[in-house]
Amino acid sequence: MTAHVSKPQIEYVIFDMDGLLIDSERVYTEVTNELLAPYGKEMTWDIKAGLMGKPEREAAAHLLSFFPDLPPSFTIDYYLRARRELQDLRWPSVRPLPGALKLVQHLHRHRVPIALATGSQRRNFELKSSHLGELFGCFEGRVVCADDGLVPPGRGKPHPDIFLVAAERFLQRNVGTGEMGEDHLGEEELAERGKGLVFEDAIPGVQAAKRAGMKVVWVPDANLLNVDGESAPTVETPDLTLRTLEEFVPEEWGLPPYDS
Numbered sequence: 001m002t003a004h005v006s007k008p009q010i011e012y013v014i015f016d017m018d019g020l021l022i023d024s025e026r027v028y029t030e031v032t033n034e035l036l037a038p039y040g041k042e043m044t045w046d047i048k049a050g051l052m053g054k055p056e057r058e059a060a061a062h063l064l065s066f067f068p069d070l071p072p073s074f075t076i077d078y079y080l081r082a083r084r085e086l087q088d089l090r091w092p093s094v095r096p097l098p099g100a101l102k103l104v105q106h107l108h109r110h111r112v113p114i115a116l117a118t119g120s121q122r123r124n125f126e127l128k129s130s131h132l133g134e135l136f137g138c139f140e141g142r143v144v145c146a147d148d149g150l151v152p153p154g155r156g157k158p159h160p161d162i163f164l165v166a167a168e169r170f171l172q173r174n175v176g177t178g179e180m181g182e183d184h185l186g187e188e189e190l191a192e193r194g195k196g197l198v199f200e201d202a203i204p205g206v207q208a209a210k211r212a213g214m215k216v217v218w219v220p221d222a223n224l225l226n227v228d229g230e231s232a233p234t235v236e237t238p239d240l241t242l243r244t245l246e247e248f249v250p251e252e253w254g255l256p257p258y259d260s
Contacts, residue, residue, distance in 0.1 A: 007239070008215060009254030011195040012171045013107055014163055017118040017125070019201040020245075021053070021100040021135065024091070024128055031086040032063070035079065037166075040192055041067050045223045052224070053204030055119060055146060055156045056080065091127040099245030101135050102258075108138035110256040113184035115142040115166040117198075119156055122147055142170035158204040158236075160212030167196055167214075180213045197253060199245070201236075219245055 019025035032043045034110050047066050051059040060076045067074075116136075118125060122145040129136040136143075144150055144166045155161040160179055169175040173196065176189035193213030200206050201219050209216035218238035242248060251257040 002139070005013075007253045008194060010197040010215065011254075011257075012113040012115075012167065012173060012197070014115050014166050014171075014196060014198045014209075014214070015104070015198045016202070016205050017116055017128070018120060019097075019221060020199055021096060021104070021116075021224045022128060022132070023097055025052070025088045025096050025201075025221065027087055027094060031083050031090065034086060035082055036067070036075055036123055039074070039104070041069070041070070049203075049224055049227045053119060053157045053200075056121070058156075069249075087124075087128060091124070094129050094132075096132065096135050097245065099248065103245050103248060103250075104138045106250065106258060112255060113171045114139060115170045116168040117144045117162045119146045121145060121245045137237030142166070144170070157202070158207035158211065160208045163196070163198055163212040163214060164193075164208055167192070167212075169191050175212070179211045201218055206238050207236040210238075215239045217241070217242060217248065230233070 015021060017024070018028075029043065029048060035041060043063060043066075047063065050062055054129065057076060059082070060079055064074070064076060064079065087211050093235050104114065111174045120128070125145050126145065141168045144162055145185065146156060146162075148168065150165045151161045161177075164175050164177060167175045174189060175192045175196075176185055178185060180190075180193075190213060194212040194215070196212075198205070198209035198212075198214050198216045199219060200209060200216055201221060201224075203220075206216050217240045219242050222243070249257075
């Protein structure tokens with residue numbers, strides 16, 4: 001894992017959701033393989049790695065590209081519809097991942113500004129979160145979903161827009177718009193971006209956070225690290241890589257330490 005070095009002082013935190021705060025990635029895998037099983041197919045982790053963090057239809061198209069001999073009736077629309085029906089039955093059973101509840105509640109208790117930025121649709125967010133009020137209630141409605149109309153079409157992760165919207169709209173940070181390196185960004189906007197910390201489990205999310213000019217902690221699924229060729233992005237490198245959120249040390253980032 002990444003060595004501990006001097007970290008910047010963080011003033012606000014933005015979380016991804018699926019596979020970071022809750023074990024919903026397990027549901028995606030189980031349901032997809034339930035649908036593929038009658039045809040002798042399986043979504044292995046080398047396939048799944050390329051789907052994580054992508055918008056729904058783009059991810060579905062990528063998945064089905066691996067199985068060109070599926071019957072013509074197994075379209076993207078069929079897959080998404082059938083998957084949704086099965087997932088809806090399972091979302092009420094998803095649980096927080098290790099360290100998620102402790103960290104989110106700690107930041108909320110110490111009044112550290114936090115927001116959630118997820119590629120999930122709003123309806124799915126509600127189904128996944130409604131039974132986990134002790135976790136998601138801490139965000140107090142500061143949640144950006146993929147279909148809220150706040151992020152332009154085609155600008156999902158790895159584009160930085162969703163993190164910039166979360167910071168500007170819900171945390172009142174003057175971060176401006178656009179990716180790092182664009183000429184119109186001023187010094188104040190760049191400084192504000194550098195005060196933010198993003199937690200992500202997927203490589204496109206890591207890329208999005210770095211393109212937003214924010215710091216990022218990568219908490220990948222162990223299965224992802226076992227996939228050949230899957231590692232931290234070489235250009236948009238995470239500032240810290242952890243096995244679980246339990247390993248995060250808040251005071252190393254200028255955040256309040258956990259109560260002893």
